[in-house]
Amino acid sequence: MSDQTPITIxxxxxxxxICMQVRPDQSTPGFEVLGYAYLPCTGLSRGSVVDIDTTVHAVRSAVKEVESQTNSRIRDVMIGLSGLHVSSTASNGIVGIRNKEVTTVDVERVIEAAKAIAIPDNQTLIHTLPQEFIVDGQAGVKKPIGMNGVRLEACVLMLRAVTSALQNVVKCVEMCGLRVKQVIAQPVAVSQSVLSADEKDLGVCLLDIGGGTTDVGVCKRGALRHVSSVPIAGEHVTNDLAVALCTPPKSAEAIKVAHGKIISTEYEGAQHITVDSLSNQSTQKVSTQLLSEVIEARYHEILSFVKRDLKEKQLLDMIPGGIVITGGGALVPGLVDLTKRVFNCQARIAEPTIVLQDRTLVDAGYAASLGLILQALQERDRLDGSKAGAVTRMWTAFQHWLDYHL
Ligand SMILES: Nc1ncnc2c1ncn2[C@@H]1O[C@H](COP(=O)(O)OP(=O)(O)OP(=O)(O)O)[C@@H](O)[C@H]1O
Ligand SMILES: [Mg+2]
Known part of the structure; x- marks a missing residue:
């Protein structure tokens, strides 16, 4: 693959x-967007396919739209994976250093040793992320090659997915005549697109509040340390509104996006909006305060759930950099203040930028797509394995990882 070959995610x-095709170039952020399509799709629930036909139709339509924009035929794609079935495990490996000086081969061996833990039969390993090395008991080593010693240890984070869930997503994509070149866990991708090097170093928690799940990633000392997922997100907020306002879910979604706010503590006075009844034959007036209270209650639950999870895993003290929020669910006004209140720390909404045909789009909802592109660009050379041997490919990937993270 040449450097200029377009990448589709x-x-x-x-x-x-979302289907996006980019061409790597020398500009900032390092690529030019050639085509972009966004299509509603209800074929997945919490990251797993629940309706193959709907998913295939949406993927095919999105890809066709990009093909018509770029006047090209798309064959290879990189896909993002998120949801309840993606999880992480930390593992350590230890080997003797063969010639008293750490070489690339020692690093490969120690990473392989760290990977040698039992993965449940129903799960597939999708990423092994080296975090740090220990040479003769000296911890926190970032680049061990060339160091003298007799014993090398590696700490890695292994990201895995439930195999059937992974296969079903891949199957839907392949049914569109596409070839999946790479599966990327979205927390890995999003951490690329929205976090600064300082944040990753100091320690932050990344929240991707989507439709069905809130994906959680914790970064510390320059690397992703933990990945998990909470089964509550934007669709639950919409359902709550539908129930509370006695309105169809479609209307509840439109009202949430147009009028939704988390401001109940500083309510500004009585305002009312018109809401469709369930039968769609009449309307009713609803106070915006009620709207805010319903929205705030569900977001409070999501954040409390995440906080409890982090506390149980003893990660709460690892994130002095605070909380960085992405995903469509991050777009509700007032979320930063609520997050600060719940976690008692700093919080911000991530605002990745994409320049699309002379339009500049800044939106937390693009974080995953942008991250997938950045990750795909990084992985591109590694995937071009026709000439390189397995060891060389692994080392190249590791070098990329080092260059990016350290
Ligand atoms: N302005 C807004 N205010 C509140 N919520 C919003 C707004 N815009 C979008 N959302 C919500 O964001 C959610 C979709 O976010 P996103 O596109 O990140 O999800 P997804 O990637 O499809 O889902 P998932 O990541 O869970 O698989 C929807 O529930 C939608 O209602
Ligand atoms: Mg998402």
Missing amino acids: LDIGTTKV
Whole structure:
């Protein structure tokens, strides 16, 4: 693959499919967007396919739209994976250093040793992320090659997915005549697109509040340390509104996006909006305060759930950099203040930028797509394995990882 070969990514979420094709170039952020399509899709629930036909139709339509924009035929794609079935395990490996000086081969051996833990039969390993090395008991080593010693240890984070869930997403993509070149866990991708090097170093928690799940990633000392997922997100907020306002879910979604706010503590006075009844034959007036209270209650639950999870895993003290929020669910006004209150720390909404045909789009909802592109660009050389041997490919990937993270 030459450097200029376009890369196509698919972000298949609970509510939508995004297909984006980019061409690497020398500009900032390092690529030019050639084509972009966003299509609603209800074929997934919490990251798993629940309706193959709907998913295939949405993916095919999104890809066709990009093909017509770029006047090209798309064959290879990189896909993002998120949701309840993606999880992480930390593992350590230890080997003797063969010639008293660490070589690339020692590093490969120690990473392989760290990977040698039992993965449940129903799960597939999708990423092995080296975090740090220990040479003769000296911890925190970032680049061990060339160091003298007799014993090398590696700490890695292994990201895995439930195999059937992974296979079903891949199957839907392949049914569109596409070839999946790479599966990327979205927390890995999003951490690329929205976190600064300082944040990753100091320690932050990344929240991707999507439609069906809130994906959690914790970064510390320059690397991703933990990945998990909470089964509550934007669709639950919409359902709550539908129940509270006695309105169809479609109307509840439109009202949430147009009028939703988390401001109940500083309510500004009585305002009312018109809401469709369930039968769609009449309307009713609803106070915006009620709207805010319903929205705030569900977001409070999501954040409390995440906080409890982090506390149980003893990660809460590892994130002095605070919380960085992405995903469509991050777009509700007032979320930063609520997050600060719940976690008692700093919080911000991530705002990745994409320049698309002279339009500049700044939106937390693009974080996953942008991250997939950045990750795909990074992985591109590694995937060009026709000439390189397995060891060389692994080392190249590791070098990329080092260059990016350290
Ligand atoms: N302005 C807004 N205010 C509140 N919520 C919003 C807004 N815009 C979008 N959302 C919500 O964001 C959610 C979709 O976010 P996103 O596109 O990140 O999800 P997804 O990737 O499809 O789902 P998942 O990541 O869970 O698989 C929807 O529930 C939608 O209602
Ligand atoms: Mg998503």
